[in-house]
Amino acid sequence: MDTKKKSLLNNWIVKNLLLAAAFVAAVVLLASVLLAVITQHGREITVPDFTNMTLQEAQKVASSAGVRVLVTDSVYVKRLKPGAVYLQTPDPGESVKRGRRIRLTTNTTVPKEVVMPALVGYSMRQAKAELIRNGLVLGRLIYVRDIATNNVLRQQRGGVDIKAGTRLASGTTINLVVGMSPNDNMTYTPKLVGKPYLHAVDLAQESSLNLGKLHFDETVKTYADSVSAVVYQQRPSASEKVRLGSEVTLSLTNDPSKVPAQTSSKK
Numbered sequence: 001m002d003t004k005k006k007s008l009l010n011n012w013i014v015k016n017l018l019l020a021a022a023f024v025a026a027v028v029l030l031a032s033v034l035l036a037v038i039t040q041h042g043r044e045i046t047v048p049d050f051t052n053m054t055l056q057e058a059q060k061v062a063s064s065a066g067v068r069v070l071v072t073d074s075v076y077v078k079r080l081k082p083g084a085v086y087l088q089t090p091d092p093g094e095s096v097k098r099g100r101r102i103r104l105t106t107n108t109t110v111p112k113e114v115v116m117p118a119l120v121g122y123s124m125r126q127a128k129a130e131l132i133r134n135g136l137v138l139g140r141l142i143y144v145r146d147i148a149t150n151n152v153l154r155q156q157r158g159g160v161d162i163k164a165g166t167r168l169a170s171g172t173t174i175n176l177v178v179g180m181s182p183n184d185n186m187t188y189t190p191k192l193v194g195k196p197y198l199h200a201v202d203l204a205q206e207s208s209l210n211l212g213k214l215h216f217d218e219t220v221k222t223y224a225d226s227v228s229a230v231v232y233q234q235r236p237s238a239s240e241k242v243r244l245g246s247e248v249t250l251s252l253t254n255d256p257s258k259v260p261a262q263t264s265s266k267k
Contacts, residue, residue, distance in 0.1 A: 049092035076111035079223035118164035135170035146179025212247030
């Protein structure tokens with residue numbers, strides 16, 4: 001029996017098959033190792049907050065953090081310095097893979113003209129995305145009784161219905177009248193403490209809530225300060241069940257010591 005095994009192993013065909021199998025296994029192992037290194041498999045980083053930075057400042061911070069930034073849109077915000085980052089996607093604090101491209105919306109020196117999209121019939125989230133895509137800003141969510149919750153019924157500017165196709169200055173605030181079913185009229189307050197101002201507004205709206213009173217402490221003196229400020233208190237508290245369209249009151253600061261350590265998004 002041993003002689004047959006030795007004879008089989010000495011056969012050149014068997015030898016080549018074994019060598020080929022070993023080579024394939026080595027290539028697969030090497031490819032797996034290289035892929036893990038190249039894609040930083042299993043390793044994620046936290047997206048920095050680029051709000052209120054110039055593009056050059058954002059590029060420097062992005063390089064240090066291991067991500068890339070790309071300006072994909074612009075909007076006019078009167079009180080924000082020209083060229084400053086106004087919005088970003090993904091949001092600050094989100095976890096992404098190294099090398100991820102972060103899309104930035106910057107402030108222009110003069111407002112450009114944009115077209116009001118047709119939002120009636122859209123879901124609230126779809127309508128918000130369309131507003132942002134067209135350089136407009138979501139204002140208040142006005143809830144009225146309807147069979148379909150969060151279905152857009154009307155689009156308004158300053159309390160007056162505005163037709164699709166109307167030309168507007170970028171950055172114009174648009175309010176949405178949306179439906180609310182009697183059987184589906186509650187939501188939960190998101191956790192906003194530790195979030196930058198604009199991100200907190202975004203999260204509140206995503207939860208079908210409106211922004212209420214804002215309390216800025218002594219560290220916030222200008223509009224630029226408010227954009228970079230972080231929430232250190234909120235009412236209602238996180239995870240509290242409230243009616244759709246309820247207002248959220250925020251207290252904001254640029255003093256990191258006021259923000260609870262476990263939720264702080266600024267480093």
